[in-house]
Amino acid sequence: MGLQIADRWFAFERVSDDITRIWEPHAIRLMQCNIWHVRGRDRDLLIDTGFGVASLQDAARHLFDKPLSAVATHAHLDHVGSLHEFGDRIVHRAEADDIAAASGNFSLQRADHPADFIASIERAGYEVGPTFITALPHADFKLREFTRRAAPATRTVGEGDVIDLGNRVFEVLHLPGHSPGSIGLWEAATGTLFSGDAIYDGPLLDELPGSDIAVYRQTMRRLLRLPAEVVHAGHDPSFDGRRLRALARAYLDRRGG
Secondary structure, three states, X not given: XXXXXXXXXXXXXXXXXXXXXXXXXXXXXXXXXXXXXXXXXXXXXXXXXXXXXXXXXXXXXXXXXXXXXXXXXXXXXXXXXXXXXXXXXXXXHHHHHHHOOOOOOOOOEHHHOOHHHHHHHHHHOOOOOOEOEOOEOOOOOOHHHOXXXXXXXXXXEOOOOEEEOOOOEEEEEEOOOOOOOOEEEEXXXXXXXXXXXXXXXXXXXXXOOOOOHHHHHHHHHHHHHOOOOEEEEOOOOOEEHHHHHHHHHHHHHHOOO
C-alpha cells in the first residue's frame, strides 16, 4: 500500500483562551476523533486521546505544562489510543475493563475486516477506503500490526461525579447508547458540554457491539432538556444548543421516539 509519510500527525486549533482542539488529519473521518485540551487554574483536562498511531504526548508537549487528567468519553479505539501515555486516566466504570488490557490486533486495512462490518459502517454514512489512515506516521509503521496499549484507569467515574480544575468544574453525565459507558462532561456555569460520541453533527453509530438503541433514545431525550450553549463533540464541528436539540430530535424521529 503506497502511503506517504505524514509531515506531522496531529493538527491544532485554538478554540478559545482555554480550549484547544487537536485532531489527526490522516485518519479517515470514521476514526478522526476530536481531542480537547482544556486549561484550568490548578490542572488541565484532556478529553479523549485519539487513535494512538503516533504519540500525542510528544506532539502536544507544548500544551502540557500543568498536572493533567486524561478522560476517555468511552473506550472505542479512536478515542483511547494514546490514553496509556498519561498518568491520570479517568473512564466510566462500565468500560474500565475494556481499557485495562491491551487490545487485540486491529488491522488498518479494509480488506482484513469482515465485509458485513464495513457494510454497516458505510450504511451509517461513512466512506471507508482501502485503509483507515491516509498517510503513515513513520516509515516503520505496519498497517496490519496495530494494537492499543493497556491503559488501566486510575479513577473510575459515574453519573454526577465531578472533575475540578480549580476554576472550572465539570459534572460527569452518563450518556449511554453508543456504548455502555459513554459520558459527557457538563459545565453548568458556561453551558458547555463535551459530548464524546453520545451526540455529534455527523452519522451516529448505534449498531456497534455494545450499542443499545433503546438506551440511546433515553440519552437523546435527556439531551433535549439540557440547557447547553455550546457542544464540543467527539467528531466533526462544534455546535450550539439549538443544533443539539435538532440532532437529538432527528435521532428520535429516525428511531421511533
